[in-house]
Amino acid sequence: MIEVQGLTKQYKSVRAVDDLSFEVKPGKVTGFLGPNGAGKSTTMRMIVGLDEPTAGNALIHGTSYSKLKNPLRTIGCLLDAKAVHPNRSAAAHLKWMAQSNGIPTSRVNEVLELVGLSDVAKKKAGGFSLGMGQRLGLAGAMLGDPEILILDEPVNGLDPEGIRWVRSLVRALAAEGRTVLISSHLLSEMALTADHLVVIGRGQLIADQPTYDFVKEHSASNVIVRTDFLTEFSGALEEESVEFSTSKDEEGRETLIIPEQSTDFVGNLAYSVGVPLTELTLKRASLEDAFMDMTSDSVQYHAEAPAGKEQNDS
Template sequence: MIEAKRLSKHYGRTVAVDDLSFTVNPGRVTGFLGPNGAGKSTTMRMILGLDRPNGGDVLIDGQHYAGLKHPLRKVGALLDAKWVHPNRSARAHLRWLAKSNRLPVSRVDEVLEMVGLTAVAGKRAGGFSLGMSQRLGVAGALLGDPEILLFDEPVNGLDPEGILWIRQLMHRLADDGRTVFVSSHLLSEMAQTAQDLIVIGRGKLIAATTTEQFIHDATEDRVRVRSPQASRLRELLAGQALVADDAVDGALVVHGLAASVVGEVAAENGIVLHELSPQRGSLEEAFMQLTKESVDYHAHD
């Protein structure tokens, strides 16, 4: 478990994290979301003792990271995939990490196999692609078989197969009862990966809830309808709901009515339907809605 209590960090007059409190529970994949500059990386660095907070506290199972005798046995982290001496091989880098935490050398080859780098274990890490570096970073995080794992943008540079692999890995780790805390800008991926969410903006907490509840609270479900009698159906529904046109194919998008009600109105009036499908709100829609006041830079057409 990770517990942040009124955590604050500022750099001169710039406030990076502002009175932030949250809990990351074991047995779940928890996504950490926020616009650029929201304070996510700073928060993760404070969890790992790399930055000292100006106020508040953050604990790992009731302890400070600095107080852990062999930290890799408790916490595994991937914050910067390129944090490897470029002239070291993947195997030499992991052996160095293992020795620093008194881990068995045999564990090095185990994690290299887990992340798919056995074939390039003897090659210089400086020649790795970003995707290969990400896999090496994950291997380092897994080296001590830790109970708690932190990943910052773990799918950067990975191909679709690699993205699926990291998603499944995080689910397996959570299913084992571990605490998995992952930051990412890929909202479509987080929608499939994270069961819980912590969302921040300008260093402040916006939401701490399940992914499903976050989407439900910030978006509106709607119904997509296609019919050769769309104009008539629009007239019938206009008094009960907001009806808009889908710009792509001219289907109707009905807000404020369940699909069953739309279907019943069509049936009662002899209207043929070619499509009647409920549309759930997306994580991207919910995120944009709830963080729009926390974005520092807006693009304009």
């Protein structure tokens, strides 16, 4: 388990992490989310002893990273896939990592096969593509068969097959009872991968809860209705004091948008007043919607809308 307790990091006038506390528990994939500049990478670096906290501490199984004997056997990390000597081969890079932590060098071939790099094991890492570099970084994280994994943007540069593979891998590892902390800007992928979310903004904790609860609490679901009897059904909704709005779909057809209701309720209401529906769809809330809603005040850099477009189109 990872315990972050009152973690703070001050860089001169900038407080990158501000009294941050959370736990990453075994048996689940914990997504670590936040806008650019939120302090995610700094937090992960402090957990593994690469940055010294200004205050607070981070514990791994109740102790600091610096006190772990052969740390790669306890915690595997992918924080910067480019942190490889360009003139070393993939196998040589992993071999020295293994030898430095008392890991049998036979494990090198195992992890290279695991990440799909066996055929390029003797090639220099400096010639690797972005995706291949990510796979080598994942091999390094898995080298010690660790109980804990910290992965920062592990699918960066991977093709769809690689992204699906990483998702399956981390979920399988969590199912084995391991502790997995993973950061990514691909929110649609995190929605499929993470069981639990820790969300931060400007170095402070915003949310710490199961993914399902985060999405449900912080964004709305809408029922989309189309009918040839729009006026009649609008009147029925008004009589039931049900909120709704009108819009047009991509084909220019008039639709009703009914927030926070179920399709069962809306369908039964239409049946009770004799209004046939041509569409009855539940548009579920997404992790992206919830994330944008919760972190809008914590974004460090805001892009302007292109000329001639409304700001909400960006």
